[in-house]
Amino acid sequence: MPDTFLLFFLLAVGVVVFFAWLARKQAKERTAALGLLAARRGWNFYGDNRDRRIEASYPQFPLFRRGHTRHAHNRLSGRIRAFDTELRAEAGDYHYQITSGSGKNRSTRTCRFSFILVALPFGPQLPGLRVRTENLFDKLAGAIGFEDIDFESAEFSRRHHVSSSDRRFAYALIDPRMIEFLLGHHPPVFELAGGVLLVISSEGSRRWEAPEFSAALDWTQVFLDRWPGHLATDLRGR
Secondary structure, three states: OHHHHHHHHHHHHHHHHHHHHHHHHHHHHHHHHHHHHHHHHOOEEOOOOOEOOHHHHOOOOHHHHOOEEEEEEEEEEEEEEEOOEEEEEEEEEEEEEEEEOOHHHOEEEEEEEEEEEEEOOOOOOOOOEEEEEOOHHHHHHHHOOOOOOOOOOHHHHHHEEEEEOOHHHHHHHOOHHHHHHHHHOOOOEEEEEOOEEEEEOHHHOOOOOHHHHHHHHHHHHHHHHOOOHHHHHHHHOO
8 A cells, every 4th residue: 555655646746747847848949939939020039037127117007017026028129110110119928926815825826928018109198098809797897887989880899898098089090991900800908008009918818829929919010000090190290
């Protein structure tokens, strides 16, 4: 019996060690793939270097203030051309932890998500806006009067939850051409605040693999290219 217990114990330890090794291996491969992605785009890549300045640099996004032990890593930085100029952009993974309970019931959960940030050329006066996939809770909230901006496209309104500090801006940005783009390309969650565009992976609950990161950057480029010209001209004139 003792020998059987020892065998199972060693087997359990071996399984834990194997999966820990596999996780480290996959993390290194992902980091290397992101480095190649940055090189192909002519962007800088900072690998595992931790950056704790994101929270202070972008205080308009509450997502970066969740939990504790916050930092960005696997960061890429470069330029995106839009609105006839070069826009400063950065992307990467964000890490934070949430601790709950107390004493023996105290537990800590680690959360990670991927992000893209683009500084738009309109300044902090740019109205705020957030677009994400509609869920069941949104439908229930809408039934009791909580605001969700609806558009002429019933399909778009059914699939997306849109909120904004300026309804006229929301209608001007999400015009029929933009709606066609958003319906044809499953969009990530995106938000405008303080003159910056934030694109994240599914409500900040998961990280992108390198091909998904590349697709999200491509999506961001097309999204910016689809901005109505008259809206960009009006915003620059304010």
